[in-house]
Every structure is written in C-alpha cells, then in structure tokens.
Amino acid sequence: MSRYQPLLTKAPAQLIQANGQPAFGLFDASVVDFNLQDFIYQNLMDNKASALARYFHYKQFQFICVTGSDWLLAVAIADIRYANSGFAYLYRFDMNLAVSKGLLLPGALGCRMSDSPSTGEAKQQFGAYQVTIKTSLTDWQLNINTKELKASLAIEKASQMPMALCAPTGYNGFTYTEKSNGLKVTGSLEFQSKALDLAQALAGYDFSAGFMRRHTSWRWASVNTMLEGKAFGLNMAAGVNETGLCENALWFGGHIQHLSPATFVFDRKDHTKAWQVGSLCGEVQLEFTPLYCRQEKVNIALLASNFRQYVGFYSGFVWLQDGTRLELNTVKGLAEDHYAKW
Template sequence: MSSYQPLLTKAPAQLIQANGQPAFGLFDGSVPDFNLQTFVYQNLMDKKANTLARYFHYKQFQFICVTGSDWVLAVAIADIRYANSGFAYLYRFDTNQTVSKGLLLPGALGCKMSDSPSAGEAKQQFAAYKVTIKTSPSDWQLNINTNELKANLTIEKSSQMPLALCAPTGYNGFTYTEKSNALKVSGSIELQGHPLDLTLALAGYDFSAGFMRRQTSWRWASISAMVDGKAFGLNMAAGVNETGLCENALWFDGHIQHLSPASFVFDRKDNTKPWQVSSLCGEVQLEFTPLYCRQEKVNIGLLASNFRQYVGLYTGFVVLQNGSTLQLNKVKGLAEDHYAKW
C-alpha cells in the first residue's frame, strides 16, 4: 500500500497575493483574511471581468455537523448570489425520525455571510427560522432558533490542524476550502423542548468559498465519531478541488493525516443501496449504508440544484500513517451527492 504525504505550505496572512491572484496550496492552518477586493478577476477572454460578473460568480457556503450518541445535527448556509439557501435538521438513529427545516430565498434576503473562516459572522433569518454561525481563531459558535429545534453550541477548532487549501477552479477561478472534524463541542441542544445529551458529541465544520464553476458537482463523505476510544474524523470529496490538490484528510486523536484522491461508487437511482468510498492509494476502504436522505431538486432557469445528503453508517478500515489499521464498524456519518448550476 502506497503512503500519501503531500507537502504543506505555510498559511498566508492574506489569501490574495501582491500579484492579485490567490495563494494556491495545501496549508498548515487557516487563512484569516481573504482580502477579495484585491483579487484580479478576468473573464474567459482574459479581460477584466465587469462588476456584475465579479459579484454573481462568487459563491460561499458554511456547514456544521454535530454527531451525538444516537443523533446527528446538520446545518448549512449557502450564498449563491442569485439566491440564498439553508437547512437545519436533526436525525435520530434510535427512532429513525427527523426534524427538518429548509429555506430558499431570493438574492440576499435574510442572509449575511462572512468572508473569513476565523473572523466573522454568517446568518440566515426568515420568520421563525434563525441560524447564526460566528467564527474566530479558537472556535465556531452555532445558534439555531426554530419552532422545534434550538441550539447554542461552541465548537473548538484550535485544538487541531484543519484541512485548508486553495486550488484553481475552472479557467479563471479558485476555491478555498477549510474543514475540520472530530472536534469537541459544548453548549445545549433542545429538540421539541427536550434537551439532548452532548457528553459524547463531536463536531465538524466546512467553510468553502470562491469563484467556482458555473456548473459544479461533488460527492462527499464525512465522519466525526469515537473509534477505539479516540476522536476520529474523516473528510473525503471528489468534484471541486482536484486541480493538483484534493480535500481529503482524517483526524485521529487530534492529529491530521492527509489522504490521496477519493473514489465514490454508488447507485444514484437507489437511495437505499450502500456506497463504496475509497482512496487512490488504498488508505481508505469503506462501505456506507444510507439510513436517511435529505433531498431537494430546484430547476428555475438560471439556477438548478439536485441535492442529496445522507445520514448513515460506515464500515471498513483506514490505514494510519504509522501503518496500523483502524477498523470502523457501523460508525455514524454523512455522505452527499450534489449537482449545482449557479
């Protein structure tokens, strides 16, 4: 089995460099300042892009997942310029029941985003639905206030190195992605007025932004769970950051291990069939069994989205950098299959 040890670059203080272009690479930490106003964005004919193109071509989303002993909470806010969308749902493994709420609003109605994964605030508020994500160098804070679901959580991000990278996207764009899983979480969650136990809970976050392809698709796998008595996290994806870099990593007992490119084999027409999730160099060999699917299809001309996010169980193994094998047996996690025209 081949080892995979990519070179890391020191995270720059600012994403956009003196030449007006992003710093590309796999970083050793978070990039605090995107300074997007200095980005020299050109069209497909190498001319300066106009103001409207510069505004509408920039996309951003933030996502948080918290996995408890018998439940999973997933929350997202996305700004796709023509519209903004978001959701918050909680799935219970013990009862196979879900409480879910989603929004799709025109333009920036009810939505505010942050340009920094470590210094800002994103929020989505409309009627009885309110979600806020605050980021800092030390933690992410999540507040949810809906009729059935309420949460006030703090997710520790400074305890381990995140997966952070910036890669060229398409002909003239870039995508910055920052993720970290298996993080400690504290605070409170109430489901229909009843508190949930956070004692064994672990969390993960995702901050992704940039001038992405007009038509984008990706497959994704994510885990935050205790394995062999230690915190284990996994992030694997295919479809966005694959121009010389890939956004794949695991965390075990607070240490990050970068992984080779990912492969996803599944039946898009059957939501109940298992997925096969593996890595190019063989460090990851997993089977994912879906239990619940949150899905939506939107096709309104300028915009289209075919979105399926699954909650389920992972079984298989990963090989750690020291050569030892970590077995996973029905470990809770997420998987996703998404097409977007934005």
C-alpha cells in the same frame, strides 16, 4: 496501504497576493484575511471581468455537522448570489425520525455571510427560522432557533490543524476550502423541547468560498466518531478542489493525515443501496449504508440544484501513516451527491 503525505505550504497572511491572484496550495493553517477586494478577476479572454460578473460569480457556503450518541445534526448556509439557501435538520437513529427545515430566498434576503473562516458571522433568518454561525480563531459558535430545534453550541477548532487549501477552479476562478472533523462540542441542544446529551458529541465544519464553476458537482463523505478512545474525523470528496490538490483528510487524536484522491461507487437511482467509499492509494476502504436522505431539486431560470445528503453508517477500515489499521464498525456519518448550476 499508502505512504502518501503531501507537502504543506505555510498559510499566507492574506489570501490574495501582491499580483492580484490567490496563493494556491495545501496550507498548514487557516487563512485569516481573505482581502477579496485585491483579487483581479478576469474573464475567459483575459480581460477585466465586469462588476456584475465579479459579484454574481462569487459563491460561499458554510456547513456544520454534530454527531451525538443516537442523533446527528446538520446545518448549512449558502450564498449563491442569485439566491441564498440553508437547512437545519436532526436525525434520531434510535427513533428513525428526522425533523428538517430549509429555506430558499431570493438574492441576499435574510442572509449575510462571513468573509473569513477565522473571523466573522454568517446568518440566515426568515420568520421563526434563524441560524447563526460565528467563527473566531478558537472556535465556531452555532445558534439555532426553529420551532423544533434550538441550539447554542461551541465547536473547538484550535485543538488541531484544519484541512485548508486554495485551488484553481476552471480557467479563471479559485476555491478556498477549510474543513475539520472530530472536534469537541460544548453548550446546549434541544430537540422538540427536550435536551440532548452532548457528552459524546463530536463535530465537523466546512467553510468554502470562491469563484466556482458555473456547473459543478461533487460526492462527499464525512465522519465524526470515537475510535479506540480517541476522536476520529474523516472528510472525503470527489468532483471539486482537484486541480493538482485534493481535500481528503482524516484526524485521529487531534492529528491530521492527508489522504489520496477519493473514489465513490453508488447507485444514484436507489437511495437504499450501500455506497463504496475509498481512496486511490488504498488508505480508506469503507461501505456506507444510508438510513435517511434529505433531498431537494430546484430548476428555475439561472439556478439548478439536485441535492441529496444521506445519514447512515460507515463500516470498513482506514490505514494511518504509521501502519496502524483502524476499524470502523457501523459508525454514524454523512454522504452527499450534489449537482449545482449557479
């Protein structure tokens, strides 16, 4: 068991500082003002980057997961400049059934994004498909309108500290990431015109934006569940945001605990084999058994994506900072393996 616990930096009032560069660190709160117009973006030879490079190199995505008693909902919107993509799917554990809808549209067609994880609205719409994510200082509001999925949900985020960091990316970029798991959910959710029970539902969100690597990849794990009568959330990732920092954290009863770097062992060619998800200092030792995989492969001109997001069960244990061992016994969660050229 590790006593690893990093020092937090007070969240800056603005992400971009007086010198035109981002404030880097692991923050104690969300950064409200992104003031991206003040960022001095340079190319690899330290010259001012062109307006086209500045526009096309900036990427952003938002993701929300809601886990209920016998179902899991996942929703994403991504702006990768050359195109925008998104999906909404719901997996029923009791029926071993998934209903999924995804979009890939050119440029900014049908899509707009928020400049901040604390204020604004992200939206993707095309035909009968519409997903909207509104964020404020107190909550995230998710609205879905598709043929088989309809939702009007509020996810309470003010009840606990998020995992919020800004890290250098590559030689001249940066990535801001904010995540929180184990959050209370209210509102309504319909699956094939039938209301789903939200009494036991918990949610997690992910806001990520910045000047990211042209070629990037990551492995990721996420859990929202109840343990010992308290809300529990977990976020683990490897491959990004690791330039002196890492985005790994758990939440238990509303309190955040930062974790050491993550390790993932899995078979990319066999979607049925279990994953081993752990941490460098031993706080996390889990096995993930996949049940369903949402996948897509895109390889066109400037863009490539090899994406696999799995729904399944986690079993194992985590150590809390006070020495308490929490057991996870077939709890619902997500795992992801993704390569992108964007």
